[in-house]
Amino acid sequence: GATGISYFRLGTAGTAEFRAVSKINPNNIPPDGLPPDTQKRVFQVVTPALNVRTEPSTEAKTLLPSEQLRMGERVEAIATSRTERVGFIWWQHRTGWSAERNLSTGEVLMADISQGLPAPAFVFQRLPLDLNTMKWFYYYGNTVFAFLYGRANNYPGYSQGLHGGLDFGHPGGAPVYAGVNGIFDYSGNERAFGPNRVDVIVGNHLIIYGHVANPIRLARGTPVTPDTIVGYIDNGAKHMHLEIRYDKSNQNLILNPLTYMTNQMFNELNIKFPPVGDFAFYRSSRWERWLTPFDQPTIVRGGPVIGPTA
Ligand SMILES: [Zn+2]
Numbered sequence: 614g615a616t617g618i619s620y621f622r623l624g625t626a627g628t629a630e631f632r633a634v635s636k637i638n639p640n641n642i643p644p645d646g647l648p649p650d651t652q653k654r655v656f657q658v659v660t661p662a663l664n665v666r667t668e669p670s671t672e673a674k675t676l677l678p679s680e681q682l683r684m685g686e687r688v689e690a691i692a693t694s695r696t697e698r699v700g701f702i703w704w705q706h707r708t709g710w711s712a713e714r715n716l717s718t719g720e721v722l723m724a725d726i727s728q729g730l731p732a733p734a735f736v737f738q739r740l741p742l743d744l745n746t747m748k749w750f751y752y753y754g755n756t757v758f759a760f761l762y763g764r765a766n767n768y769p770g771y772s773q774g775l776h777g778g779l780d781f782g783h784p785g786g787a788p789v790y791a792g793v794n795g796i797f798d799y800s801g802n803e804r805a806f807g808p809n810r811v812d813v814i815v816g817n818h819l820i821i822y823g824h825v826a827n828p829i830r831l832a833r834g835t836p837v838t839p840d841t842i843v844g845y846i847d848n849g850a851k852h853m854h855l856e857i858r859y860d861k862s863n864q865n866l867i868l869n870p871l872t873y874m875t876n877q878m879f880n881e882l883n884i885k886f887p888p889v890g891d892f893a894f895y896r897s898s899r900w901e902r903w904l905t906p907f908d909q910p911t912i913v914r915g916g917p918v919i920g921p922t923a
Pocket residue numbers: 776777778779780853854855
């Protein structure tokens with residue numbers, strides 16, 4: 614099968630798989646409550662394979678083994694069928710019932726595309742830094758680091774007080790891979806991503822590989838593949854900041870790169886670098902939102918501070 618894509622059965626999955634079940638642009642998560650008064654709700658599958666069941670249930674006997682929806686497929690659901698059961702939101706469609714969202718983690722399996730942004734349009738084929746060379750990893754969004762040190766790093770002015778990407782930590786020298794099939798757009802030094810950044814376009818998304826040394830130099834428009842080395846971890850920066858902006862022209866939104874990773878990549882990252890201690894999501898008696906890797910907001914670049922530092 615496709616590189617790194619793991620297939621998933623709700624009825625047999627363990628806790629880690631449940632956590633990793635989906636990838637979603639958080640902007641696509643509709644507010645809780647009743648669906649609008651229309652005949653249909655249109656979703657797009659945003660996980661490699663989404664199960665169809667005879668009932669809104671995770672029991673094995675409800676699985677329709679020959680019926681699986683694939684990433685990117687459109688699903689027209691009955692607007693009045695929304696059901697919350699066994700920790701998921703379910704919708705009934707042409708062939709059965711499928712889960713939209715895990716209620717405890719916020720992770721989404723199929724995204725409402727009747728409003729907001731399109732569902733994630735690509736997935737990384739490999740991690741930009743090999744997992745076994747990574748020394749640490751920071752998540753996107755409401756992190757402890759962003760709360761403690763965001764002000765010193767201009768997070769309030771740039772990324773609404775949150776961490777606008779994923780950080781892949783290494784002492785220096787490790788190759789940074791594009792990880793995607795895309796189009797080289799730019800490389801060079803820019804203060805905010807010093808010493809260098811490399812920009813690659815995929816569809817209508819712009820990927821920034823920040824803080825790299827020896828950046829690749831290509832003619833604008835040259836294709837890159839997942840194995841293309843775009844630069845190396847810098848001895849000073851000691852990490853690569855991976856940022857995804859949408860759309861490629863106005864770049865006003867910053868998206869959670871985890872939503873563009875396969876389930877297997879997320880599982881491996883989450884096991885090796887669980888969000889605990891200094892790497893955890895920020896929580897306090899007065900701040901109890903955005904506490905899991907996928908339940909994080911889309912960031913409006915340059916927008917008002919929305920996190921716990923607000
Ligand atoms: Zn970063």
